[in-house]
Amino acid sequence: MSFYVSLSGLKGAQADLSAISNNVANVNSTAFKKSKAQFGDIFAAAPMQTTHQVAGQGVRIQGIAQQFTQGTIETTDKTLDLAITGEGFFTVKGEDGTVSYTRNGAFAVDNDRFAVDTTGARIQVFPVNPDTGALSPAPTASTGPGDLADLNIPTTLKGEADGAQLTSVGVSKEGLVSAIYADGSTVYLGQVAMASFNSLEGLRQQGDAHWTSTVASGNPILGTANEGMFGAVNSGSLERANVDITEELVSLISAQRNFQANAKAIETANQLTQTIVNLRS
Template identity: 55%
Template sequence: MSFYTSLSGLKGAQTDMSVISNNIANANSIGFKRSKAQFGDIFASSPTQSTKTVAGQGQRLIGITQQFTQGSYETSEKTLDLAIVGEGLFIVKGEPPRNQVTYTRNGAFSPLPDGTVIDSTGQKLQLLPVDAAGNVTDRTLAGAYDFVLPDGAPSDPTASLINVSVDLDGLVTATFANGEDQVLGKVAMATFPAMEGLRPIGDAHWQSTGESGPPTIDAATNGPMGTIRSGTLERSNVDITEELVMLIAAQRNFQANAKAIEGASTLTQTVINMRT
């Protein structure tokens, strides 16, 4: 039995090292959120058996949870580099026909030649419609639309676009060569009842699941959405020093379980070789 108990410890330590290694590998990934492996003990006995005479049977992996804590910030020269100070996520949409909606903390956005603003994976950043006072008029995914930079001013198509600004509340304003301003909408954001339930799909993007609950759609500065910083990127929330210490602990745990298996093997071999 000690073989299987120590084997479960080996597997657990290996999983722990894999999770920590992934965190370290993504220390420089924009918007990455570190994960942590959680373990529980295995204990089994019959209803009539005294638990005072039963040893544990090892450990098992309960789950790998993501830590949605704030990452550090890096100043950028690009207006469309956006960072969130709060719990919100940017909403992006994929290409037709699927038009898959995902959520991200990676705010490295850039325009295509046709003016469509996309993230590093090619998905389109979504905006929410606003009225003349800048208030959001539709807080649903159906009401959100693609962020597209206009070619010219509404009153004079020959007046070229010279600047785009994104306020703390996500209000996007385009300024043209003739001095005219045009409000394009507010950056669409989402929060979830259980952020840890989101399904990671890579590149600091997540999908909603039954465990995460339905998204709450709104603009920045509302509830837990937080604020938006233009010209800033959020780095990963990985602390290299902490991860290295945890990696050493996981490695020692692996070695200790390996030694336990070696000891059980030696004991078994001694019993087999016993002569009467």
């Protein structure tokens, strides 16, 4: 039995090493969220058996949970680099229509003048009045991803061929995107749609700091930045990974020692078994 107990310990230590190694490997990934392996003990006994005389049967992996803590904000001075300080996710839509959620705000303008992230997904915004910037209509509890629009930044005023040329783009802390043209006109293009969830741990990872909603996470709660449960949007900044490399290296050493200790336990059990087998020889 001791072989299997120590074997479960080896598997647990290996899972811990894998999670830590993934954290270290993604220390420079934008908006990456570190993971932590969670374990529970295995115990079994007969209904009438005295549990004080029964040892545990090893360890099991309960899950690998992501830690959605705030990462360090890094200044880039690029207007469409957006970082969230606080809770919330950007809402983006892929070419296939799939809606996902991300903290990676490294947005750029594609050939069709849509604002896209590093995967080519378009950032979603609430429609606004182009002259006043007022939401039309304001988001409610029933507002869903289908009520959002792609952010388009035309190079000329109102997209007209003979219109004034675009000179600059701005994004406020509330996520309101504005464009200023050569004739001094200001046009509001939309307000960045922020999403939150009842259970962040229930989100499904998609890679590239993207997540999709599941039954466990619940439906997205949409709103605007710098209001209520949603954090502020910082233009010209990106959120770095929330990985503390020093902490991870210490955890790596601890996981390695745990692996070695379980391997030593198996070796000791093997020596005891060999001694018993050789009693009659």
